[in-house]
Amino acid sequence: MPELPEVETVRRGLEPILDHAIVACDVRRRDVIRDRCGDHPNPRRGRIDQCSLGIGSRVIGLERLGKQLALVIEDDEHRVRFIVIQLGMSGQVSLIDTPRIPDAKHVHVVWTLDDTRRVCFRDARRFGGVTLLNDRDALNECWSSLGPDALTITGAQLRDRLGSSARMIKAALLDQGVLAGVGNIYADEALYRAGIDPRTRCDALSGSQITDLARCTREVLRAAVRARGSTLRDYRDTSDQPGSAQLHHRVYGRAGQACSKCGSTIESTQIAQRTTCWCPICQC
Ligand SMILES: [Zn+2]
Numbered sequence: 508m509p510e511l512p513e514v515e516t517v518r519r520g521l522e523p524i525l526d527h528a529i530v531a532c533d534v535r536r537r538d539v540i541r542d543r544c545g546d547h548p549n550p551r552r553g554r555i556d557q558c559s560l561g562i563g564s565r566v567i568g569l570e571r572l573g574k575q576l577a578l579v580i581e582d583d584e585h586r587v588r589f590i591v592i593q594l595g596m597s598g599q600v601s602l603i604d605t606p607r608i609p610d611a612k613h614v615h616v617v618w619t620l621d622d623t624r625r626v627c628f629r630d631a632r633r634f635g636g637v638t639l640l641n642d643r644d645a646l647n648e649c650w651s652s653l654g655p656d657a658l659t660i661t662g663a664q665l666r667d668r669l670g671s672s673a674r675m676i677k678a679a680l681l682d683q684g685v686l687a688g689v690g691n692i693y694a695d696e697a698l699y700r701a702g703i704d705p706r707t708r709c710d711a712l713s714g715s716q717i718t719d720l721a722r723c724t725r726e727v728l729r730a731a732v733r734a735r736g737s738t739l740r741d742y743r744d745t746s747d748q749p750g751s752a753q754l755h756h757r758v759y760g761r762a763g764q765a766c767s768k769c770g771s772t773i774e775s776t777q778i779a780q781r782t783t784c785w786c787p788i789c790q791c
Pocket residue numbers: 766767768769770771786787788789790
């Protein structure tokens with residue numbers, strides 16, 4: 508499932524579309540257009556108007572919060588709207604300049620730009636979706652349940668968000684309301700880098716441990732952005748290329764293997780219904 512580094516890689520990959528106008532939009536599956544972020548698919552066919560799809564507007568910004576991505580579009584009357592793209596489990600956004608659309612079977616929305624390039628939203632498993640929002644207030648509301656972005660989270664913010672919670676730190680890191688963008692991969696990697704056992708209760712962490720964890724979270728995510736994200740299964744960047752961050756995972760997916768630092772066997776357990784891997788020596 509795409510986490511912050513993968514979504515940020517997609518965001519950067521779309522930068523070449525800035526200042527270009529959308530001249531057409533082909534919605535091939537209506538049910539990927541959602542009423543609100545996180546809602547069920549839109550059952551009301553025919554409600555989508557052309558303006559909200561971006562036709563006739565220019566792309567003036569590309570925003571991201573956590574795993575959420577939004578194209579900011581502006582029409583001739585300077586009206587600003589937002590196209591929120593959620594990648595879900597297997598969503599991909601590609602920017603293509605060829606007539607043929609690769610893997611067209613799973614491409615659900617195609618925007619055509621004024622220079623004939625196209626932006627395709629593809630999602631084989633369809634947990635993702637596209638939400639059209641008519642103003643900044645609607646975007647703020649859509650993203651209001653999310654905590655601070657994990658790429659820039661500070662120690663003070665993380666301390667504030669964790670509060671005196673008694674739950675395990677791994678479960679808290681997965682909570683998008685605590686901080687936005689971390690999923691199972693980077694939660695395990697950040698805890699390893701910080702030397703914190705994932706089962707530790709939040710209220711048992713010292714102030715300096717939380718500060719360290721915030722720094723390690725930023726470092727792990729930045730390194731993964733530099734590696735253009737992790738490709739375990741479906742994820743591809745906007746040029747349809749896999750990322751390479753998976754080559755640098757130290758604990759995620761390595762249960763039973765030797766820790767690269769101390770040689771101990773990486774352990775695993777379930778926390779918040781997710782497989783969690785850690786080193787019993789380096790993280791205690
Ligand atoms: Zn170790």
